[in-house]
Amino acid sequence: MDNRAEVREFLMTRRARLTPEAAGITAGGNRRVPGLRRSEVAALAGVSVEYYAKLERGAIAGASASVLDALARALQLDDTEQAHLLDLARAADGIPTSGRSRRRATKPAQPRPSLQWALASITDAVAVVRDQRQNLIATNELGRAFYSPVIGDSGRTPNLARFQFLDPAARDFYPDWDRFADMCVAIMRAEAGRDPHDKALQDLVGELSTCSETFRTLWAAHNVRTHGAGTKRFHHPVVGELVLAYEELALTAEPGHVMLIYTAEPGSPSADRLRLLASWSAEHCPHDLPVPASGAEGRTAASLSKSSAIQGDKRNHEVDEK
Secondary structure, three states, rough: OOOOOHHHHHHHHHHOOOOOOOOOOOOOOOOOOOOOOOOHHHHHHOOOHHHHHHHOOOOOOOOOHOOOHHHHHHOOOOHHHHHHHHHHHHHHHHHOOOOOOOOOOOOOOOHHHHHHHHHHHHOOOOEEOOOOOOOOEOOHHHHHHHOOOHHOOOOOEEEEHHHHHHHOHHHOOOHHHHHHHHHHHHHHHHHHHHHHOOOOHHHHHHHHHHHOOOHHHHHHOOOOOOOOOOEEEEEEEOOOEEEEEEEEEEEOOOOOOEEEEEEEEOOOOOOHHHHHHHHHHHHHHHOOOOOOOOOOOOOOHHHHHHHHHHEEEEEEEOOOOO
């Protein structure tokens, strides 16, 4: 696959961010480029300047594992960045990654009944399944209530990236919006490197690049990351602020699909609010609610009316934190 532009921009942005001091190099005067020079990266990696220049032009096909490892060390790549570099090299060599076949744009498949049963068995935590294109393809009952601002009322599959960058409601749902935006794009960039033939992902990137300047800027940075585990802060329209820990679990039966489980620290105000949201969900969310649309297109007048109603419920069910 001709992914030379991707390789070139990734290596250039990694080189530009690495200072001579961080690389243990004595910096001279008259430096015309940010970060390291090509000759300095070549010396650190133990390759010729000509060969490194060839790699940075995007001609990475055929590069050996030892060269890629040396390059990763020279540029001080973290584990996710090194994996991304290997994915780019495999794609250049025409080797599929992660056992995935080449895909055309398709509608998200319906989740297996057994997967939905597994999600339904999780009752005290938010549990959702997300595919490699940021689509929410399955949720448990609490997950439907939690992601109600994303799901909306339309018939389109909810997509976390579209919600993040195209729906003004995301600024309220994600108090740390800038952090979430950076994470979202970095995860998508890593996925694009793993599966450069995913037409649906390419189309999503094109759509967001056209509609969001912030997305374009973040995408051009070529940062990559994995989700893994951590803590996030949300502001839910029903119960207010939630600070939740998350764990990401890969679904081996569906390469590229992950299950995300959000829980609150026991005894915390967020745990009380999560229980309140579960109680509200039992009263207001149909058990057989299908997964509907997200983003600006999914936030109809009906959903805004629903938001007004749930604000009334919030006032009737305030949590006493004293």
